Amino acid sequence: MSGQRFVAQRMRAVPFSGIREFFDLVMAHDEVISLGVGEPDFPTPWKICDAVVEALGRGMTSYTSNHGLPELRAAIAGDIWSRYQVEYNPAAQILITAGVSEAMDLVMRTVLDPGDQVIVPQPCYVSYVPCVTFAGGEPVIIATCEQDDFKLRPDALRAALTDRTRALLISYPNNPTGAVMARDDLAEIASIAVEHDLLVISDEIYAHLTYEGTHTCFASLPQMQERTVLLNGFSKAYAMTGWRLGYACAPEAIIEAMVRMHGYTALCASTIAQVGAIEALRSCEDEMRAMISEYDQRRRVLVKGLNDIGLPCREPKGAFYAFPRIEHTGLTSKEFARALLLEEGVAAVPGEAFGESGRGYLRCTYATSLEQLQEALRRMERFLDKLATGDVSLEEPAPAPI
Amino acid sequence: MRQVLEIVEREGPVPVEEIATRLGIAAAEVEQSLREAQEQGILLHYSALINWEKGEAEKIYAFIAVQASPEHGSGFDKIAAYISRFDEVHSVYLMSGMADLMVVVEGEDFREIARLVAEKLAPAPGVRDTATSFVLKTYKMEGEIVTEEPGNHRLAVTP
Ligand SMILES: Cc1ncc(COP(=O)(O)O)c(C=O)c1O
Numbered sequence: 001m002s003g004q005r006f007v008a009q010r011m012r013a014v015p016f017s018g019i020r021e022f023f024d025l026v027m028a029h030d031e032v033i034s035l036g037v038g039e040p041d042f043p044t045p046w047k048i049c050d051a052v053v054e055a056l057g058r059g060m061t062s063y064t065s066n067h068g069l070p071e072l073r074a075a076i077a078g079d080i081w082s083r084y085q086v087e088y089n090p091a092a093q094i095l096i097t098a099g100v101s102e103a104m105d106l107v108m109r110t111v112l113d114p115g116d117q118v119i120v121p122q123p124c125y126v127s128y129v130p131c132v133t134f135a136g137g138e139p140v141i142i143a144t145c146e147q148d149d150f151k152l153r154p155d156a157l158r159a160a161l162t163d164r165t166r167a168l169l170i171s172y173p174n175n176p177t178g179a180v181m182a183r184d185d186l187a188e189i190a191s192i193a194v195e196h197d198l199l200v201i202s203d204e205i206y207a208h209l210t211y212e213g214t215h216t217c218f219a220s221l222p223q224m225q226e227r228t229v230l231l232n233g234f235s236k237a238y239a240m241t242g243w244r245l246g247y248a249c250a251p252e253a254i255i256e257a258m259v260r261m262h263g264y265t266a267l268c269a270s271t272i273a274q275v276g277a278i279e280a281l282r283s284c285e286d287e288m289r290a291m292i293s294e295y296d297q298r299r300r301v302l303v304k305g306l307n308d309i310g311l312p313c314r315e316p317k318g319a320f321y322a323f324p325r326i327e328h329t330g331l332t333s334k335e336f337a338r339a340l341l342l343e344e345g346v347a348a349v350p351g352e353a354f355g356e357s358g359r360g361y362l363r364c365t366y367a368t369s370l371e372q373l374q375e376a377l378r379r380m381e382r383f384l385d386k387l388a389t390g391d392v393s394l395e396e397p398a399p400a401p402i
Numbered sequence: 403m404r405q406v407l408e409i410v411e412r413e414g415p416v417p418v419e420e421i422a423t424r425l426g427i428a429a430a431e432v433e434q435s436l437r438e439a440q441e442q443g444i445l446l447h448y449s450a451l452i453n454w455e456k457g458e459a460e461k462i463y464a465f466i467a468v469q470a471s472p473e474h475g476s477g478f479d480k481i482a483a484y485i486s487r488f489d490e491v492h493s494v495y496l497m498s499g500m501a502d503l504m505v506v507v508e509g510e511d512f513r514e515i516a517r518l519v520a521e522k523l524a525p526a527p528g529v530r531d532t533a534t535s536f537v538l539k540t541y542k543m544e545g546e547i548v549t550e551e552p553g554n555h556r557l558a559v560t561p
Binding site: 017019022023026027032034036037038039041125126127175241297298300301304347349370 | 423426556559
């Protein structure tokens, strides 16, 4: 009855994400403190919900244009202009999508020809490599490392270039490392992009969650707007993950191609989610700032706590993840995460879920309350003590019957 | 100082070390802010926010709008200071608009508050009139919504 024979060959090559695999294990346990979550613990600001309820009352329930509501596109253009002084034409250079997730898939499918290579620095968000693969492209991985604060090094980028390199996919602040790249860091990347005529796809979904310095929008670097696809959305900064709303900003021809595909495959993004996003941009800057200030306080507590208990962790300067090293415990990150869950009921995601170079690390979210973070740190310390005295069983339990 | 006060306003006496870590400043700086705020009468005391409607011991609250006769030189200050002395009086504000003073009182039951108003507040020198409104149900207090159960719908592990 499985129907496996109906599933296309090409799908067999794409496994579930490492996060998903771990998720099943976590769900089987009660009383878990989860540092495994990739979304805000705040509810969406109430004003946004209220605006949507009001719009539903007015009957805002039809399709929008394929591009998205003109008012939302104008608000996004205004927002980008006021933050980064980059000018996008809301009529032709902005597309509203079902989250950055859809936008990422659309970009890959509209810019890649078979065999085109996309350079993907890792550790990175789990969807990048599959999106490139689904689109018939070939991901070329660059491992970033802790010594470089998980930034992309220009020499590594140069070394990865071939005559089939079509695009570079970057995402700072980064999930899972919390790394950011300042304007100076990005300038060299930009000049390589010009030299080799690369398209740069920049997933800036954590842009607002930058705690030190200010975020540099890649398109704001000289000559970059013409070769950048800027992706962003409302999930993280406005605590709107379940609304599924994001956008792409790019030169007309790219947006035009993306809209063609989006028009056939998604038609338009959810109308009421678009209404909510308009309200977010119009009136929720204070609410967003308040959430960011909370994350910032938790970030310091978690990073200090991890270092204090002996899990070295560089300061993540953005997003809401700490990425401590656990290699010296002698366990792989999968073993560590599994044993930590079984022994102490703390869930964190093994670093290799985000690429080979995440091996030996653990992703811990600080988008959770301070009390939970403090309790998690106490439990992790206890776990490390047990580990040191050999009190931890590392045997894989027999797989649960499905 | 403001960020330090915002933390203790919401959370009470948080350890100095923890505040310092959270704000990324030195513990000495936190200590100094708290000390100065206390000395200047900005930080008055630490207290807990309790929703007595859910607790075992009933407490009830009333808002009393007081019309009073101001005095030369001191306005409403004397009468307000007089009213403030009663233990049952929770807070006293000078108001614009319909009332001169707004007095919030707390008591064990209606009778206790009625007695306070009839025997102490209304006859007090300078008080011309009182209008007492009892609190029937609390929806939000001190910035905290108290009618909803907190919900968490997040899955335990997400990308
Ligand atoms: C780096 C990154 N990009 C994109 C996404 C997906 O965002 P959206 O909710 O807009 O689809 C996530 C979610 O975790 C992410 O971490």
